[in-house]
Amino acid sequence: MSADGPGLLGAEALSVEYTTGGVRVVAVDRVTFTLKPGERLGIVGESGSGKSTVARAVLGTLPPAAQVTSGVLQVGGRSIEATARGGVSRDARGAEIGFVPQNPFGALNPILTLEKQFRNALRAHRRRATRAEARELAVRAMAGVGLAKPAMLLRARPHELSGGMKQRVVVALATWLSPSLVIADEPTTGLDLINQRLIMDLLRKGASDEGRSLLLVTHDLPMAAEYCARLLVMRAGRVVEEGSVNSILSNPKHEYTRQLIHSVAMLESGRLEDGTESSMDGAAR
Amino acid sequence: MTVESAEAGQTDALETSEAAGGGWKRRGVLRAVALRLLALPPTLIVLVTFSFLITAVLPSNPARVVLGDMASGEAVAEFNHELGLDQPVIEQYFMYWGRLLRGDLGTSFYSGLPVGDEIAHRAGSTLALIVSALILAFAMGVGIALVGTRFPGRFADRSGSFVVSVSQSIPPFVLGIVLLYLLSYQFGIAPPPSGQQPLAAETPPQVTGVLAIDMVLAGRFSELGSVLSHMALPVTALAFGYLAFFARITRPALETAMASDQVQFARTLGLSEARVLHYGWLEARVPVIAYSGQLFAEMLGATAILETIFSWNGLGQWAITSILKLDIPSIQGFVLVAGTATFVVFFALDFIAKALDPRIRYDRN
Amino acid sequence: MTATEFTNGTTRRRSRPRGAVMPSIVLITILLLGLAERLFAAAPLPDPTRTLAPPSKDAWFGTDAIGVDVFARTLSAAATDIPIALLGTFMAAVVGIPLGLAVGINSAWSERAMRCLDGFQAFPILLFTIAVVVLAGNSAVVIPFAIAVINIPRYMRLLRSACLSLREKRFVEAATAAGSSNVRTMRTHLLPHLRLLILSQTSLTAANALVIVSALGFLGVGMNASTPSWGVMMASGATVLSRGSWWTVVFPAAAMFVCVYSLNRVSDALTRAQAGEGPAAPRSLRRVAQHVFVTRRNRR
Numbered sequence: 001m002s003a004d005g006p007g008l009l010g011a012e013a014l015s016v017e018y019t020t021g022g023v024r025v026v027a028v029d030r031v032t033f034t035l036k037p038g039e040r041l042g043i044v045g046e047s048g049s050g051k052s053t054v055a056r057a058v059l060g061t062l063p064p065a066a067q068v069t070s071g072v073l074q075v076g077g078r079s080i081e082a083t084a085r086g087g088v089s090r091d092a093r094g095a096e097i098g099f100v101p102q103n104p105f106g107a108l109n110p111i112l113t114l115e116k117q118f119r120n121a122l123r124a125h126r127r128r129a130t131r132a133e134a135r136e137l138a139v140r141a142m143a144g145v146g147l148a149k150p151a152m153l154l155r156a157r158p159h160e161l162s163g164g165m166k167q168r169v170v171v172a173l174a175t176w177l178s179p180s181l182v183i184a185d186e187p188t189t190g191l192d193l194i195n196q197r198l199i200m201d202l203l204r205k206g207a208s209d210e211g212r213s214l215l216l217v218t219h220d221l222p223m224a225a226e227y228c229a230r231l232l233v234m235r236a237g238r239v240v241e242e243g244s245v246n247s248i249l250s251n252p253k254h255e256y257t258r259q260l261i262h263s264v265a266m267l268e269s270g271r272l273e274d275g276t277e278s279s280m281d282g283a284a285r
Numbered sequence: 286m287t288v289e290s291a292e293a294g295q296t297d298a299l300e301t302s303e304a305a306g307g308g309w310k311r312r313g314v315l316r317a318v319a320l321r322l323l324a325l326p327p328t329l330i331v332l333v334t335f336s337f338l339i340t341a342v343l344p345s346n347p348a349r350v351v352l353g354d355m356a357s358g359e360a361v362a363e364f365n366h367e368l369g370l371d372q373p374v375i376e377q378y379f380m381y382w383g384r385l386l387r388g389d390l391g392t393s394f395y396s397g398l399p400v401g402d403e404i405a406h407r408a409g410s411t412l413a414l415i416v417s418a419l420i421l422a423f424a425m426g427v428g429i430a431l432v433g434t435r436f437p438g439r440f441a442d443r444s445g446s447f448v449v450s451v452s453q454s455i456p457p458f459v460l461g462i463v464l465l466y467l468l469s470y471q472f473g474i475a476p477p478p479s480g481q482q483p484l485a486a487e488t489p490p491q492v493t494g495v496l497a498i499d500m501v502l503a504g505r506f507s508e509l510g511s512v513l514s515h516m517a518l519p520v521t522a523l524a525f526g527y528l529a530f531f532a533r534i535t536r537p538a539l540e541t542a543m544a545s546d547q548v549q550f551a552r553t554l555g556l557s558e559a560r561v562l563h564y565g566w567l568e569a570r571v572p573v574i575a576y577s578g579q580l581f582a583e584m585l586g587a588t589a590i591l592e593t594i595f596s597w598n599g600l601g602q603w604a605i606t607s608i609l610k611l612d613i614p615s616i617q618g619f620v621l622v623a624g625t626a627t628f629v630v631f632f633a634l635d636f637i638a639k640a641l642d643p644r645i646r647y648d649r650n
Numbered sequence: 651m652t653a654t655e656f657t658n659g660t661t662r663r664r665s666r667p668r669g670a671v672m673p674s675i676v677l678i679t680i681l682l683l684g685l686a687e688r689l690f691a692a693a694p695l696p697d698p699t700r701t702l703a704p705p706s707k708d709a710w711f712g713t714d715a716i717g718v719d720v721f722a723r724t725l726s727a728a729a730t731d732i733p734i735a736l737l738g739t740f741m742a743a744v745v746g747i748p749l750g751l752a753v754g755i756n757s758a759w760s761e762r763a764m765r766c767l768d769g770f771q772a773f774p775i776l777l778f779t780i781a782v783v784v785l786a787g788n789s790a791v792v793i794p795f796a797i798a799v800i801n802i803p804r805y806m807r808l809l810r811s812a813c814l815s816l817r818e819k820r821f822v823e824a825a826t827a828a829g830s831s832n833v834r835t836m837r838t839h840l841l842p843h844l845r846l847l848i849l850s851q852t853s854l855t856a857a858n859a860l861v862i863v864s865a866l867g868f869l870g871v872g873m874n875a876s877t878p879s880w881g882v883m884m885a886s887g888a889t890v891l892s893r894g895s896w897w898t899v900v901f902p903a904a905a906m907f908v909c910v911y912s913l914n915r916v917s918d919a920l921t922r923a924q925a926g927e928g929p930a931a932p933r934s935l936r937r938v939a940q941h942v943f944v945t946r947r948n949r950r
Binding site: 059061063064090091092093094095098099101103106107108109110111112120121124125147148157159160161162164165170173174 | 292295437544545546547549550551552553554555556557560564567568641642643
Binding site: 456 | 773775776780781784857865868869888891892894900903907910914
């Protein structure tokens with residue numbers, strides 16, 4: 001993994017506005033960042049900070065009310081002029097860029113069997129894929145996320161699975177076509193602690209095993225600190241601070257970052273020490 | 286209990302249910318069916334009672350009607366005695382139930398034929414119209430909603446909305462007349478309103494009551510085209526009048542579904558917009574199908590007028606003339622049959638809706 | 651934050667239903683023209699010398715089978731059909747709205763009441779109307795009465811579901827939690843939202859009523875044949891349609907269509923306006939809490 005090659009993903013002065021009921025709200029205000037291949041970047045901020053919008057802008061799945069008003073997105077060395085919709089093309093989604101959403105209970109189609117959903121996802125990128133091909137890939141993907149008896153699970157429908165299992169299926173779907181970048185938007189919401197760890201470990205493992213970049217969007221600062229090498233702190237649509245996990249935690253420059261760290265420390269006294277330690281070799285994990 | 290063992294337990298449970306031949310699935314559906322059937326007896330009782338009360342409400346002097354004004358007092362008295370019309374009301378009520386349970390729906394005052402026969406003779410014709418129109422209206426209405434959701438605000442959406450508004454404002458019978466004038470009298474591409482067949486044609490032996498099917502069963506395929514062309518105008522008029530219903534029900538359900546998490550996720554997987562729309566439709570279709578039952582009763586009314594215009598000789602047309610002539614047994618028979626049919630339709634649609642949404646099936650267990 | 655934002659946790663726009671104005675004007679114009687024709691113009695006389703004349707300078711809409719000017723008669727029919735439809739709608743609203751509100755607020759016996767009405771809805775409406783008219787005669791009172799009877803359950807059902815869904819919205823819960831009484835909750839929170847909904851439904855009912863009036867007239871069960879009515883005109887026109895005299899049917903049909911279409915458009919515009927200012931679930935619990943505290947403060 002070259003540390004000084006062209007960035008895998010980059011945003012320069014990206015701005016996104018929402019328009020509802022005649023009122024325009026700036027959700028993302030001139031955000032700039034780069035992500036190198038194999039790197040793990042965490043975007044941290046509270047609700048409404050615009051971090052999820054950044055992720056969706058990159059993916060190109062902004063809601064109709066949102067528009068990219070300025071800025072340039074660069075994916076894999078190619079600049080994408082920020083069109084109103086912005087973001088990567090449909091072909092790239094699911095194949096070169098995977099997305100893990102935050103709601104394990106709602107992400108999968110409730111009517112179709114898992115196998116059908118995998119097959120549709122495959123056929124979106126390889127039109128001639130046969131059922132057997134799809135099933136084989138799917139079984140491997142499900143096993144890869146630690147699900148037992150994948151062949152049988154494939155015949156089931158989402159409501160027959162637990163929340164943790166569903167989220168693992170979602171991770172499988174997001175990563176099974178070997179994307180070079182995975183964007184995870186609050187991937188552990190609604191999951192119990194054990195499942196949270198499992199999912200995050202899966203994401204980290206996948207990233208390190210296959211040299212995949214990870215863009216983690218979360219409000220959970222300790223989690224971002226543990227699993228990422230660099231952090232981007234956002235507030236009210238703007239990037240407030242950026243740097244390695246180490247430097248941010250030990251020497252926060254912005255007032256808001258300090259507040260964040262402080263409030264976390266209040267909740268989990270003592271844990272911050274461990275977090276700081278483990279983040280020292282975060283890049284190597 | 287760790288996550289692994291919990292999940293192992295869940296997978297085991299899935300395995301068991303699969304091994305049992307999907308027993309869970311079947312039990313859920315059967316239970317739903319049984320529960321629905323339980324509602325049948327009370328509904329029937331209400332229906333029968335209502336039908337019986339019609340005699341109390343509508344003015345009638347059946348003896349005079351059937352025997353004529355010149356009939357003697359004794360003839361009238363004998364007639365009334367035979368029909369049990371001189372008994373107290375409660376007795377008549379039980380006699381009515383008795384006759385019904387024997388399958389006797391009464392005899393028409395006007396034709397003298399058993400009401401059951403009259404209905405059986407005509408029901409197929411009306412069903413053919415209604416079912417065909419429902420399917421066509423469903424296809425058109427849902428199609429307009431799908432297109433409008435896919436291309437919101439564009440020309441396709443706006444013209445679709447206009448069609449829906451027009452559909453809502455033209456009653457089927459008016460459209461029927463206009464189509465008749467344009468396509469039949471003016472341009473001659475549609476047959477004249479001579480009923481289900483050309484005037485001189487011979488009807489095939491009645492097996493199902495649905496002319497198209499009976500034609501096929503009799504092997505007269507060459508005439509099938511004529512039967513279908515006679516159906517074209519009334520079915521189109523009826524369907525066009527009701528596509529608005531489907532469009533207006535589907536659109537909001539579809540838009541809600543398109544905003545759901547599962548559709549968003551499908552987009553991030555790189556699925557085509559068409560496929561994404563399909564995913565939305567899968568979620569939205571259940572209420573649409575369930576609501577179509579409401580249409581059935583309404584359509585019976587609209588069909589009746591169309592049958593009159595096209596000389597269809599169907600159940601609706603017969604019902605109207607029975608009402609106008611105060612043919613009580615026929616009216617009673619119609620109320621019973623229409624009410625039961627509507628109940629069956631609701632039931633069937635409910636069943637289909639449950640079958641289409643696997644979540645509901647399992648929730649029962 | 652402004653005061654209005656507190657009211658239901660969303661920004662509330664008092665949107666004038668702009669789309670409702672034009673169609674209303676059209677409808678009222680037709681009605682007024684019809685009344686003018688009926689009251690001030692001489693009754694159009696049959697002219698045996700000019701039967702089934704196509705539209706021309708003298709007879710804009712042509713003449714019918716007995717030589718009556720179709721234009722005059724079409725306008726005159728507006729003064730029959732529209733008032734009857736409106737009367738039926740009014741009767742339905744006057745009975746249906748209070749009943750619907752009562753059922754919507756009190757859920758004790760409302761379930762059973764609605765269940766009975768469901769059974770009623772399963773019956774073909776038009777045939778029921780015909781039966782009532784046959785029973786009680788085709789006067790200018792019976793037909794509206796029949797229309798009212800059909801539509802009362804619709805009002806009840808609509809209001810009940812609206813009340814139920816409004817009750818479940820958090821802002822009402824918050825108000826009740828803050829101690830606002832049932833009636834007060836209804837008046838200050840529910841009714842404003844229901845107003846547009848009621849108007850929208852009324853317009854829709856009027857549209858359907860007009861269709862039923864025409865259908866009854868077409869079948870010969872409406873007002874008697876001497877009273878001009880679009881349905882009757884269409885029926886008699888249909889008998890001579892094969893002779894190519896389309897104007898006897900098309901013009902009354904078009905008139906009816908324009909009125910029904912206008913009423914539907916008004917209903918749509920009102921529904922859209924209602925959705926615009928309707929309550930959405932509060933965006934955060936914080937807003938709900940603020941609402942509760944504001945209400946409390948205002949009451950001191």
